[in-house]
Amino acid sequence: MSSSDVDGQIIVNVIQVPMCQLTNSPPNTPIIGVIGERVVLPCHVVADNIPEVFSVQWIFHEASRKITASRYDGKNKKEKQDERYQGRTEFFHSKFKAGNMSLHLKNVRSSDRGLYTCVVSFNDTYHDVLVEVELQVAAKGGVPSIFLRSHMKQGIGLPCHTAGWFPKPEVIWLDGQGQVRKELSTTKMTMTPAGLYSVVTSMSLQPGSDMEVSCRIVNSLLNTRSESRVLISGG
Incomplete structure (x- = not known):
């Protein structure tokens, strides 16, 4: 004015x-x-x-x-x-x-x-x-890959690998009924040059336990997940 x-x-x-x-x-x-x-x-x-x-x-x-x-x-x-x-x-x-x-x-x-x-x-x-x-x-990464290591006295080694996640995802090991497995697991996450997380997780499957195993990777921010499942024969 x-x-x-x-x-x-x-x-x-x-x-x-x-x-x-x-x-x-x-x-x-x-x-x-x-x-x-x-x-x-x-x-x-x-x-x-x-x-x-x-x-x-x-x-x-x-x-x-x-x-x-x-x-x-x-x-x-x-x-x-x-x-x-x-x-x-x-x-x-x-x-x-x-x-x-x-x-x-x-x-x-x-x-x-x-x-x-x-x-x-x-x-x-x-x-x-x-x-x-x-x-x-x-970011939702790739489908995890589960590998079968040779049988060990303490069980069967199962490494699981996936990459391309952000932020750090949650790793869950499941049995054949979809319940969280009780076996101990180890997980290592590293950041790639692209700024995404690579995940390497592994667990040992004990003799006599449920031989159906799932490795599930969860991104809670996107409310999404990726999963691989294997069934190990008793022979």
Whole structure:
């Protein structure tokens, strides 16, 4: 609002600021992205009208620093990404007028997980609008392979191997009735250069026990699992 004095009269110039609010996913509801696939980080502005010139920033919070994952500058209508997001992000330009400021993230990586902030600036007409989105990432690995080691005095060695999981999965050994086996097992998980987990687990099948064995790998984040089953003959 501004005012001026003309011939003793005060003229007041009023700038109409339309109502603006932010809508997004419910609080504390993380977005889950599958590694190697695409995910949308939601950010929606509801307003009477969206001005022609505005800017959108998606900021990734990494430890003690902030990285501008992607930015759209309405003045020159160009996008700019941080080096680690180069070629992997894009905005929905055709939906800007509808208030859709979401970010399309392609080829999701394990390093992408964390907290993101959407900052929308409408020159001096609007104040900045912010929303926080937590991105969790996951991957379902391959079908586990069970190998039969030679018979040992203490039992039959059964190693099971699978790779391509994220985050660390749960390993479960089962019997023929689908019950968790009582035998002790050992599990080792290592991270591959691609940022995924490789799993090697093994157990010893005791003589006289149930000879039907399953090696189940569970990703609780994706609510999915992969399993292999073997039946060892008594001979």
